Amino acid sequence: MRRIRILLFSTVIIALSLGYFLQPGKKIDEKKYLGEIAPDINFSEKKGSPAHYLSDSGVVAFNTYDVTPSITGYAGPIKLLLSISDKGVITGIKILEHKETKNYVHYMERPEYLGRFLGKSIKDKFEIDRDVDGISRATVSVEALAKTIRESSRITASNVYGMDVSSEGAGRFEVKWISYLLIFSFSLVFYFLTRRSKRLLRARDWGLAAGILITGIYLSSPFSILHVFNLILLRPSSSILWLVIICTTFISLIVAGRLYCGWLCPFGAISEFIGRLPVRKWSVPVETDDRWRNLKYILLAVIIAIVLLSRRPDYGNYETYVTLFSFHGNYLTWLLVAITLIANLKIERFWCRYLCPVAAFTGILSRKAKGYPSRHDCPMGNKPMPMISECIRCNRCYKGRG
Template sequence: MATARTLPVQNALQLQRARQRRRQTIVTAIALAIIIAAWLIGYANTGSSDAGPYVKNVLPGADRIETRRDLYVGYQGDTLVGYAQVGTASGYGGPVEVLVGIDPDGNITGAQIVGHKETPGFFRLIGRENFLAQFVGLSYKDPMQLGDDIDRVSGATFSAEGVARSIREAVRDLSTSELNASVPAEHRSIKFGIPEATLIALFVVSYFLHKTRRKNVKHYGRWAVMLTGIVVLGFLYNKPFTLSNVVSLLAGFWPDWQDNLYWFLLLGGIFSVTFIQGKNPYCSWFCPFGGVQEILGSFTGAKVYRPRSIYTKLQWAQRVLAFGAIVAGLALRMPGAASYEPFGTLFNLKGSWPQWVLLVLVMLASLVIYRPWCNYICPLGPVVDYVGEVRHWAKDAWKNGKARFSNKAS
C-alpha cells in the first residue's frame, strides 16, 4: 500500500512518463510526415532513362534508327536490322532498366543497362562476370532464367535477377507486339531452397526458445541459432537484412516474389513477429553481422557500454543517422544509396576501402564493447523499434476502444 510520502513520487514519475510519451508521439509523427514528403519528392522526380544513345550498341549494324514512342527500330540502309526496347524490373536496390535489341527472328542481338538504383559494387560483379553476354543469341522461346540457361552471379543474386527479368520482359513484349510471334507461356517455379528453409526454421526456433523458461535451453539454443545465421545467411549465401530492403519496401520497389521469396520471408518475418511478440527476433538472435560481433566479444569478455552521460545522445545519433539514410534513399529513389552497413564486405570479402576501414574498426571495437555496431550505429534497430512503437499504439487503441465499449454497454 502506498504511503503519503510515496504517492507524490509516483505521481511525478507518471507525469514524466506521460510527457515522454507525448514527445515521442510528436517526434514520430513529424518523422512520418518527413518520410512521406521524401517519398513524394522522389516519385515526382522519377523518370525513365534516355536509352537513345545506346540503341546502336544493342542493334549492331544499324546505321539508321527510327523512334516510335518507347520503341526503337534499326535499319541498315532500307533493310530492317531489328527492334529495341527498355525492360524494367526490381533488383536489390530498386528498378533496373535494360535496353534490349532483337533481330527479325526474335534473337537477342544485344543488351545494355541504361539505368539502375543499385550500388556500384553489385554491378561491378555483373560486369566482371560478363553477365549480359550470356543473353546474346537467345530468343523469346528460351526461359532466360538464372540457374537454368543463365549463370548466377555470386554475391549479386538480386541484382542479376532484376537484370534477367528486365531482359525477359522486353524480349517477350517486342516479340509479341512487333514480330506477332506466339510467345510460349512463362513457366516459373517458386524458388525455395536452403536459404528460405533456414530462415523459416530460425524464425520458428527463436520464437519458441524466447518463450521457454529453461535458461540452459535458451542459452545454448540461442548460440545454435546465431551460429546457423552466421554460416548460412552470412558466409554461404550473404543474405542479411539491410536498410536497402526497408527503403525498397517503402519506395514500392518490390521484387518478383517467385524469384525472391527470401526477401518477403525476411521482411515479413521480422515485422510480423516484432508486431505480434514485441521482440525483434532477427537482430538479437540470428543476424549474421551481430553474431560475428558477439563471438569476438565472447573471447575477450566485452561488456555493454552505456555511459549515463551520453547514452541517450548515442541512441538519438543512431536514430537520426538511420532516419537521414531512409529520407535520402526515398528522395533519390535509390535504396542502395541508403545502405551504409559493411555486411557484404565481411561475408563476401569485397568492398571499397571506406567499407574495409569501417569493418576493421567495428571488429576491433567488438573486442572491447558488446555488439558496438548493433547498439550504436546499425540503422535497423531504430527501424524495428518503430514497428514496436506502432504495436504499442495499436495495443493502446485496442484497450481504449474496449474500455469505451464496456462503458457504453454498462
C-alpha cells in the same frame, strides 16, 4: 520515442514526395523503346527489384541501369534496354543512353552490331573477340557493353526465372529460402520457450551461430534496410528468399519486437560473441550512452532522405553486414566493418547500439512489452528499465508470467 517516430515518418513522406517531383525530369521513355525491341509483346508496368517489365509470353525486359548501375565504360554507364526470354536468350536490345566518345562508338550503336547479341544465351561468356566482336578503337566501351549485358541479364534471369547462371551461386533456390525459414522458425520457437524456461537460453547461442553460417555466409543476405527501401519504392524482388526475409522480419517485429536483432542477425551474432571475450569493458555513463544511441535514428533519417530523394537504394548503404557477407565494398566500408567489430571488445554490440539502421528501424516499430527490466549481463549493455526499442529480446532478464 514519439518524437523520433514522428521525425522519421515525416522524413519518409517528405523525401518520397519530393523525390517524386524531382525525378521525372530526364526520364527516358522506356515504354516507347519496348515497342521497338519487342513489337508484338505486351509488357506490364515496371516492377520488382531490380525493376523489370513482365509479359505473358514470359519475355522480360529491363533497363540495365536499374540492375547494374556500377558497370561503366569510358565515361559512365551504358544504359541499355534488354529483353530476355524464359530460356535465357537475349531477344531484344537497344542502347538508351551513354556518354562514350561518339565517334568511337558510333558503330556500337548500330543495329548491325547490336543485332549480333540477339539469340545469344546469357550463359555465354561475352568475351571480346571471342563470342563478341571487338570494335577497333572502342575497346573499353565494347567491354563495358558486353559486361553490362552479361551481368544484368544474368541477375534478372536469376531473379525472375530462378535461373542460376553465376558459377559460384551454389545451391538451388528452394534450398535457400527453406533454410532461412527453418532458422527463423527455430528462433521464434525458442524465443517463446526461453520465456518459460531459462535453462534453454543456450539454444540462442546455437541459433546465432547457425545464423552466421546460414544467413551470413551461405545465403549472404541478412535483412538490410535496403529491403525496406525497395519496398517503399515499390520495387519488391520476385525472389522467394527476399520475400521470406521481409515477411518473417515483419512478423517477428509484431510478435517479438527486435527478435531479428537478438536471434537472427549474423553481424549482431559476431558482435555479441566478440563482446563475450573476457576484456574489460569501458564504463560509459548512462546519459552519454543514451545520447549516442539516438545517433542511429539520425542516420536512418539521413539515409531515408538520400534514398527516397534519389530513388537509388545503393546510395544509402553503409551497413557493415552487407559489406562483410556480400564480400563487396571499398576501403571505407571495410574500415567500418573492422572498427565496429573490434569496438565490441570494449562496448557490447557497438554497431547495434549506435549505428545500425535496421536497429533503428526495428526499434521504433517495437511495441511496448512488459517484463524486460535488463540486467548486468544484457548483451546490449542496456541500463535498468531500458526503452523497449533498445531490447533485442534475448530473454535473459525476462520476468513475465510463466
